[in-house]
Amino acid sequence: GQNIDQPTEMTATEGAIVQINCTYQTSGFNGLFWYQQHAGEAPTFLSYNVLDGLEEKGRFSSFLSRSKGYSYLLLKELQMKDSASYLCAVSGSRPGNTGKLIFGQGTTLQVKP
Amino acid sequence: DTGVSQDPRHKITKRGQNVTFRCDPISEHNRLYWYRQTLGQGPEFLTYFQNEAQLEKSRLLSDRFSAERPKGSFSTLEIQRTEQGDSAMYLCASSLTSGGETQYFGPGTRLLVL
Numbered sequence: 001g002q003n004i005d006q007p008t009e010m011t012a013t014e015g016a017i018v019q020i021n022c023t024y025q026t027s028g029f030n031g032l033f034w035y036q037q038h039a040g041e042a043p044t045f046l047s048y049n050v051l052d053g054l055e056e057k058g059r060f061s062s063f064l065s066r067s068k069g070y071s072y073l074l075l076k077e078l079q080m081k082d083s084a085s086y087l088c089a090v091s092g093s094r095p096g097n098t099g100k101l102i103f104g105q106g107t108t109l110q111v112k113p
Numbered sequence: 114d115t116g117v118s119q120d121p122r123h124k125i126t127k128r129g130q131n132v133t134f135r136c137d138p139i140s141e142h143n144r145l146y147w148y149r150q151t152l153g154q155g156p157e158f159l160t161y162f163q164n165e166a167q168l169e170k171s172r173l174l175s176d177r178f179s180a181e182r183p184k185g186s187f188s189t190l191e192i193q194r195t196e197q198g199d200s201a202m203y204l205c206a207s208s209l210t211s212g213g214e215t216q217y218f219g220p221g222t223r224l225l226v227l
Contacts, residue, residue: 004155033215042204042218043156087155099144099208100169101216103155 002026004104006088011110012078020073020107022088030092033101034062034073037085046086047073075109083111115139117219119205125225126195133191134222138207145188146216147180148204149173156204162188195226 004024012018024032031050035043049055049064049071061074073086085108089101118137126132138145143164148156159178161169164185174180177195182188192199202223206216 035218040223042220045215045217048215089155099214099216100146100158100161101148101156101206102158105153106155 002090002102004088004090004102006086006104006107008105009108009110011112012075014078014080014111014113016078017074017076018078018109020075020086020088020109022071022073022104024069024071024088024090024102024104026090026092026102028092029066029090030099031090032062032064032071033089033091034060034071035087035089037087037106039084043087078111080111080113083109085109117205117207117217119203119219119222121222122220123223123225125227127227128197129194131191131193132195132224133189134203134205134224136188136190136205136219138186138188138205139217140186142207142209142217143185144208144210144214144216145182146206146208147188147190148206150202150204150221151200159190159203192224195224197226200224200226 006022034046037043047062054063059076064071085106087106088104120135145162147159150156162182177193180190202221204221205219208214208216
């Protein structure tokens, strides 16, 4: 089966650091994506990991361990506008390699003053 | 604007009616995906096109659903005999070539079936 797990909700304080975890079990793997989705809007791309390690992009970093089926998204210097849902998604499930994304349920992050 | 566009943005219909949604992908992208998202859940894959060929359909896509991409550019998703359970956000995404390429999402069509 295919399964992606992430916490349903998290709360953090403005200016702080928050880590959103994602574990996955999928039939194939061609990369892991993180998307941000504000309420009522489309998901927007944040990061992509295909090799183990940390990818840093400004205030956002994403980590991948393929052997553990584990990723996290790290948000630094939190701002109120970071309040959103964060979606973990895996690409590349077999058979074939269509690139379709399998999403977790999303983690709703609330940033408080 | 060169992003993915979808039309309409909102649709309210009565149970049993047919609805059709349109997606215009980023122009150079040859892969196009449809997803469905319900409240509090992540998007679920429905179907995928590479150019004009529909190469994969989810088992979620019952025979009331049909999708086309006749010229390898825009795509349409039709739902026949809508049911209340079809109420959801329908998202379209496009990407270049092979798996691992970033998918860019349109704003979605929010469907409400009364």
